Amino acid sequence: MEELSDALTRQRQEEQRRALRALLARPLIRSDDPAFPLIRRHAATLRDWLARETGWHLQSERDFVRLHKRATDLGDTTRPATVGRGTQRKTFNRRRYALFCLLLADLERGDAQITLGRLGEGLDQAVDDPALAERGLAFSLDQQEARRDLVVVVRLLMALGVLVRVAGDEEQFLRRGLEGDVLYDVDRRLLAALLVTARGPSLVALNGADAELDLERRLHALSETFVPDTPDGRNREQRHRLARRLLDDPVIYFDSLDDDETAYLTNQRGPLLRRLQQATGLVAEVRAEGLALVDPEGELTDEKMPAEGTEGHLALLMAERLAESGPDGVTMEEAETWILQWQTDFRRYWRKSACEPGAAHGLARQTLARLASLGLVRRQAPSRSLGDGGRILPLPALGRFRVRAPSLPDASELPRHAQPDLSESLTDD
Numbered sequence: 001m002e003e004l005s006d007a008l009t010r011q012r013q014e015e016q017r018r019a020l021r022a023l024l025a026r027p028l029i030r031s032d033d034p035a036f037p038l039i040r041r042h043a044a045t046l047r048d049w050l051a052r053e054t055g056w057h058l059q060s061e062r063d064f065v066r067l068h069k070r071a072t073d074l075g076d077t078t079r080p081a082t083v084g085r086g087t088q089r090k091t092f093n094r095r096r097y098a099l100f101c102l103l104l105a106d107l108e109r110g111d112a113q114i115t116l117g118r119l120g121e122g123l124d125q126a127v128d129d130p131a132l133a134e135r136g137l138a139f140s141l142d143q144q145e146a147r148r149d150l151v152v153v154v155r156l157l158m159a160l161g162v163l164v165r166v167a168g169d170e171e172q173f174l175r176r177g178l179e180g181d182v183l184y185d186v187d188r189r190l191l192a193a194l195l196v197t198a199r200g201p202s203l204v205a206l207n208g209a210d211a212e213l214d215l216e217r218r219l220h221a222l223s224e225t226f227v228p229d230t231p232d233g234r235n236r237e238q239r240h241r242l243a244r245r246l247l248d249d250p251v252i253y254f255d256s257l258d259d260d261e262t263a264y265l266t267n268q269r270g271p272l273l274r275r276l277q278q279a280t281g282l283v284a285e286v287r288a289e290g291l292a293l294v295d296p297e298g299e300l301t302d303e304k305m306p307a308e309g310t311e312g313h314l315a316l317l318m319a320e321r322l323a324e325s326g327p328d329g330v331t332m333e334e335a336e337t338w339i340l341q342w343q344t345d346f347r348r349y350w351r352k353s354a355c356e357p358g359a360a361h362g363l364a365r366q367t368l369a370r371l372a373s374l375g376l377v378r379r380q381a382p383s384r385s386l387g388d389g390g391r392i393l394p395l396p397a398l399g400r401f402r403v404r405a406p407s408l409p410d411a412s413e414l415p416r417h418a419q420p421d422l423s424e425s426l427t428d429d
Helices: 002-025 036-041 043-053 094-109 116-126 144-160 170-180 188-193 208-212 215-223 231-248 259-280 309-323 332-345 359-373 396-401 422-428
Strands: 028-030 057-060 064-068 113-115 163-167 183-186 283-286 290-294 377-379 391-394
Touching (some): 002 036, 002 259, 028 188, 036 043, 043 057, 043 259, 064 188, 094 116, 094 144, 094 188, 113 116, 116 144, 144 170, 231 259, 231 290, 290 396, 309 359, 332 359, 359 377
Antiparallel strands (some): 028 064, 057 064, 113 183, 163 183, 283 290
């Protein structure tokens, strides 16, 4: 009976680990996902662990589960939302995020079904707001570029399950406008679960005291939570912040921590890492410059490295070269020069479009953005006094991609027991 009890305990812990890993990889999981039944079965245990260790809330509904993650670095621009894969991958910029938020507001007021053209018309009306117009946000269905942005935003809503296509095709809408309209069902319960804030946006007023807040402070106003001014309250907040960063970020560098975080981590690093490793199956790496939780299975990352394809090969080449560049890094122009050479060296292995004239510029930015999102490089702000466009600085974790040429030691340098017995070899020959 004792062996059976131990086996059941191990099975339960393994199921909870798999459920938590699924939530960390995909914070919004619908009922058609294979991980959904497992998460629902252990929802109470997962909810308690997440609240205790990270301060994140787990919402469990009949049709979906939603992990309300809150980022610790609200200014991080290295991991934008994306739609599609490979060469069809589209990345969100500030304009698309603004359109995304406006669409959410329109859908909240709309009906259970809506057309793509109607969504576009709603955006057309919304950007007439003087507050948006003075910030340069414009939208018109007559422009194909605007329709393309609309389709990218709608495809993200489809990937999240908020919109379900009933009839039509987005590509026809891109080419023909309203003549190629698309009809969608709207899942209002999922729509209501998308927003993750500690304070409702409507409570951050556009007038009064909040009117003087810039974008960064508005984001903090939306996400900041009450922290009791007690030793226990402050320690709990430090634990939550560090656990979130370890679970969410590729690597934590010690020089990025404030004094309170450094003091807490110095005293509690062992127990903190042990709890996170046991719950997630991640492996802790502790180095002189920082620490990270590494996933041996490669499931809990949105940017894999190494990876297949032209972009994956290019990222490895760039990482190796930057790891040898020294602490001062390189300029964007130097990185583009490397790519021009690699286009010649690897033309037969790369896809055709990557070797076309002018492709090096876009490839350099795309590759360096990938390395930055993995915590391997940092883009230095441009310097007007020096007249440059900013440098690409290698970070310590990039050192694992430094490759040295293989070399064989001289036989005289080997220990006596490792030296070859030439007489025996000649005899055998």
